[in-house]
Amino acid sequence: MKxxxxxxxxxxxxxxxxxxxxxxxxxxxxxxxxxxKLVGEMELALIQNEEDMPIDIIRFNSTVTIASEDGWxxxxxxxxxxxxxxxxxxxxILTPMGAAVIGYSEGDTLVWEFPSGKKKxxxxxxxxxxxxxxxxxxx
Numbered sequence: 347m348k349x350x351x352x353x354x355x356x357x358x359x360x361x362x363x364x365x366x367x368x369x370x371x372x373x374x375x376x377x378x379x380x381x382x383k384l385v386g387e388m389e390l391a392l393i394q395n396e397e398d399m400p401i402d403i404i405r406f407n408s409t410v411t412i413a414s415e416d417g418w419x420x421x422x423x424x425x426x427x428x429x430x431x432x433x434x435x436x437x438x439i440l441t442p443m444g445a446a447v448i449g450y451s452e453g454d455t456l457v458w459e460f461p462s463g464k465k466k467x468x469x470x471x472x473x474x475x476x477x478x479x480x481x482x483x484x485x
Contacts, residue, residue, distance in 0.1 A: 347456075352449025353392045353403045361406075362388065362448070365427075365440060376461050380445040383458070391449060402452040402472050406439065410447055411471040418465075423475070424448065 354362065366385045394400075404410055404424060413419040422435040424447065430438035437444050446458035452472045457464055 347454050348402075348451045349392060349400070351390045351392050352387050353394060353400060353451065354388070354449050355396055355399050355405060356393050357396070358406055359388070359391065359393050362439070376442055376459060377440070377445075379459050380442040381440070384445040384448065387449065400451065401474060404447045404450050404469065404472055405474070406448075407475045409473040409475060410469065412447065412467045413470050414468075415466045419470070421471075 409423045411421040422437045424444055425436045427438045427440045430436055442460045450469050452469050455468045457466045
């Protein structure tokens with residue numbers, strides 16, 4: 347892992363904490379496991395101010411290209427649950443894939459539990475969209 351731990355922008359960290367507090371209500375075991383793993387990673391996360399955030403970190407509204415060791419790859423935009431649209435490659439933070447990649451950087455490799463089983467994925471590319479999220483949104 348390039349930065350030692352996941353890296354989160356301060357305001358996005360607060361929003362993620364709000365979203366993760368719902369994790370006990372998830373009926374899907376894989377999603378619940380993903381959220382619980384992310385909560386554990388957040389305890390060790392490097393929290394940065396907006397101006398100090400590295401450009402290669404996956405954040406809300408980042409466009410991400412990933413590849414798995416079995417040859418599968420995908421490009422998607424990481425979004426708030428209300429903006430999720432799988433057909434248009436907009437993946438919610440509240441999915442196993444969204445929870446898996448947030449805070450990681452370009453070049454990082456990780457192992458995560460997905461509905462299809464554990465997968466080892468590599469973050470190949472991260473592009474920032476410079477779209478800010480409404481951190482005061484009501485969940």
